Amino acid sequence: MKKETRWTIGVDLGGTKIDIALVDESGRVLIRRRLATRASEGPAAVEAKIIDTVRELQQTADSRPLGLGIGVAGQIDPVSGVVRYAPNLNWRDVPLQTGLSEALELPVIITNDVRAATWGEWFHGAGQGCDDLLCLFVGTGIGGGVVSGGQMLTGCSNTAGELGHITVDLHGPYCHCGNRGCLEALAGGWAIARNAREAVKADPAGGTLLLQKADGNPEGVTAKIVTQAAREGDHLALHLMDEAALALIAGAVGLVNAFNPCRLILGGGVIEGMPELVDRIGKGVHQRALAAAGAPLQILPSQLGNDAGVIGAAILAMRVLTGKDPE
Amino acid sequence: MKKETRWTIGVDLGGTKIDIALVDESGRVLIRRRLATRASEGPAAVEAKIIDTVRELQQTADSRPLGLGIGVAGQIDPVSGVVRYAPNLNWRDVPLQTGLSEALELPVIITNDVRAATWGEWFHGAGQGCDDLLCLFVGTGIGGGVVSGGQMLTGCSNTAGELGHITVDLHGPYCHCGNRGCLEALAGGWAIARNAREAVKADPAGGTLLLQKADGNPEGVTAKIVTQAAREGDHLALHLMDEAALALIAGAVGLVNAFNPCRLILGGGVIEGMPELVDRIGKGVHQRALAAAGAPLQILPSQLGNDAGVIGAAILAMRVLTGKDPE
Numbered sequence: 131m132k133k134e135t136r137w138t139i140g141v142d143l144g145g146t147k148i149d150i151a152l153v154d155e156s157g158r159v160l161i162r163r164r165l166a167t168r169a170s171e172g173p174a175a176v177e178a179k180i181i182d183t184v185r186e187l188q189q190t191a192d193s194r195p196l197g198l199g200i201g202v203a204g205q206i207d208p209v210s211g212v213v214r215y216a217p218n219l220n221w222r223d224v225p226l227q228t229g230l231s232e233a234l235e236l237p238v239i240i241t242n243d244v245r246a247a248t249w250g251e252w253f254h255g256a257g258q259g260c261d262d263l264l265c266l267f268v269g270t271g272i273g274g275g276v277v278s279g280g281q282m283l284t285g286c287s288n289t290a291g292e293l294g295h296i297t298v299d300l301h302g303p304y305c306h307c308g309n310r311g312c313l314e315a316l317a318g319g320w321a322i323a324r325n326a327r328e329a330v331k332a333d334p335a336g337g338t339l340l341l342q343k344a345d346g347n348p349e350g351v352t353a354k355i356v357t358q359a360a361r362e363g364d365h366l367a368l369h370l371m372d373e374a375a376l377a378l379i380a381g382a383v384g385l386v387n388a389f390n391p392c393r394l395i396l397g398g399g400v401i402e403g404m405p406e407l408v409d410r411i412g413k414g415v416h417q418r419a420l421a422a423a424g425a426p427l428q429i430l431p432s433q434l435g436n437d438a439g440v441i442g443a444a445i446l447a448m449r450v451l452t453g454k455d456p457e
Numbered sequence: 458m459k460k461e462t463r464w465t466i467g468v469d470l471g472g473t474k475i476d477i478a479l480v481d482e483s484g485r486v487l488i489r490r491r492l493a494t495r496a497s498e499g500p501a502a503v504e505a506k507i508i509d510t511v512r513e514l515q516q517t518a519d520s521r522p523l524g525l526g527i528g529v530a531g532q533i534d535p536v537s538g539v540v541r542y543a544p545n546l547n548w549r550d551v552p553l554q555t556g557l558s559e560a561l562e563l564p565v566i567i568t569n570d571v572r573a574a575t576w577g578e579w580f581h582g583a584g585q586g587c588d589d590l591l592c593l594f595v596g597t598g599i600g601g602g603v604v605s606g607g608q609m610l611t612g613c614s615n616t617a618g619e620l621g622h623i624t625v626d627l628h629g630p631y632c633h634c635g636n637r638g639c640l641e642a643l644a645g646g647w648a649i650a651r652n653a654r655e656a657v658k659a660d661p662a663g664g665t666l667l668l669q670k671a672d673g674n675p676e677g678v679t680a681k682i683v684t685q686a687a688r689e690g691d692h693l694a695l696h697l698m699d700e701a702a703l704a705l706i707a708g709a710v711g712l713v714n715a716f717n718p719c720r721l722i723l724g725g726g727v728i729e730g731m732p733e734l735v736d737r738i739g740k741g742v743h744q745r746a747l748a749a750a751g752a753p754l755q756i757l758p759s760q761l762g763n764d765a766g767v768i769g770a771a772i773l774a775m776r777v778l779t780g781k782d783p784e
Binding site: 285 | 606
């Protein structure tokens with residue numbers, strides 16, 4: 131790395147893994163590490179692990195970073211930078227921004243993990259050059275980020291973009307959030323797995339392939355197994371993915387009509403497990419959205435995949451610390 | 458009106474009526490006229506009627522207006538100002554902005570009627586002082602406007618805010634837009650009327666009061682009749698309004714989770730016909746929205762009512778022509 135290269139550190143803190151990378155201002159990953167989160171060890175242990183790894187990576191560089199950006203799977207207080215609530219980490223009110231900043235003696239910018247991924251796709255992925263885009267990440271849960279008129283929407287209390295919790299079936303199944311019929315409760319990985327387990331238990335013969343992939347244990351059927359079986363032509367798995375696709379189309383149509391993005395970018399584990407969903411959703415949305423909203427719309431897969439979060443967090447820090455963005 | 462008062466002309470062009478007013482920069486209506494649209498006479502006749510009335514109103518003033526703002530019930534091309542498609546007027550590609558501007562020798566700012574109403578509520582109604590708000594107007598159709606981070610969202614092709622066409626029941630009834638299960642297809646005035654007519658035909662005894670208010674003709678039952686009967690305690694009407702309220706709650710929850718507004722402002726004929734809906738929707742949304750999105754949220758009725766569109770169009774013109782807004 132040349133001495134004059136400007137760079138930041140990106141961190142993507144999720145419930146199961148932590149990605150940490152040095153990223154230059156063109157969005158290129160210079161070096162990276164992946165750690166297991168082990169959230170059960172508590173916030174202090176997770177924070178210490180991030181600090182140790184950042185220090186280790188910094189030693190590979192011959193210049194100082196401008197700062198660190200971190201995306202956390204949880205709600206972030208926009209003023210204090212405190213992680214208010216992170217269900218997958220089982221954290222409440224953790225002052226992560228202050229902790230990291232004091233230990234590392236660096237400015238730290240903190241945001242939600244999905245919003246960080248949207249920053250990544252916007253500046254260095256499928257959203258480059260676009261002022262109106264919507265990212266929908268379909269993983270175990272469903273989340274997203276919205277850029278409108280060249281601004282990342284944050285909302286009144288910094289939670290804008292909870293796109294998994296739009297209601298698409300008001301009589302539908304209950305969601306982890308307590309409401310019913312959320313997009314996530316029909317098409318998130320946990321919902322696909324739940325539906326598959328119920329179907330396999332109700333009809334073990336129809337679920338032969340799914341059961342086989344789960345070593346005979348219905349409770350071992352995951353969304354990943356369902357997408358694999360669907361790609362192999364399994365009838366039940368295809369049906370389950372059809373149901374999820376219909377919900378994703380219904381949700382995406384509503385979002386396109388409400389936000390009128392130029393690009394809808396689809397990512398996350400479920401989409402990566404079954405990339406043909408992008409075309410399927412694209413056709414469905416173009417059929418069903420209002421003509422004026424559908425006309426300019428492109429529907430694209432995520433370009434950065436798993437790197438979107440870590441690159442996005444680093445780039446957000448770069449932009450804030452060089453005065454290009456207020457967040 | 459004092460000579461130094463700055464003022465603009467506001468026009469709200471709908472399918473049945475046209476409101477025209479002189480509005481000062483504090484949002485006060487100085488003088489107004491209401492005309493029947495008579496869209497069947499064609500765009501030239503409607504345009505001529507607006508021009509004549511504006512000239513007449515201008516004669517009451519002793520100074521020149523800064524310009525004219527007009528909100529049209531249709532899609533507006535953001536560059537050319539052409540009315541691309543206005544279903545309730547049966548217009549396609551009408552160069553209204555140019556026509557009015559040339560005839561009146563005034564700068565003309567054109568926007569969608571619901572967005573104009575959102576400008577009105579934002580600057581002079583229930584949205585004053587708020588940077589993140591969502592207006593949901595429940596009339597014959599359902600439309601809205603979204604302000605996020607202090608910006609009115611316009612979207613990629615100027616159609617952001619089509620909040621009536623979010624899917625809330627993916628197996629639900631067909632909508633005028635061709636999709637199914639749209640919020641409007643469950644809770645818009647036309648849907649309430651359709652459901653009421655079907656119910657009355659299926660069970661004339663249960664529909665006695667509705668039929669009576671419609672002079673015995675099931676096809677004469679309107680949403681206005683349903684809200685009146687519901688307020689009188691009629692069982693069937695209350696049931697119909699319950700169904701509409703559940704759909705409005707489901708839709709509003711999704712919008713609150715996606716946009717995270719500080720205020721949700723409810724207006725339009727259906728809400729005005731049954732003002733208790735505001736509290737009902739408010740309670741439902743606070744029960745069902747994500748805690749972090751619901752916590753800062755206020756749910757309020759429109760303050761300007763029918764005047765929101767005409768005041769909003771005038772104020773938008775004032776802001777654009779004095780350099781306060783780019784639109």
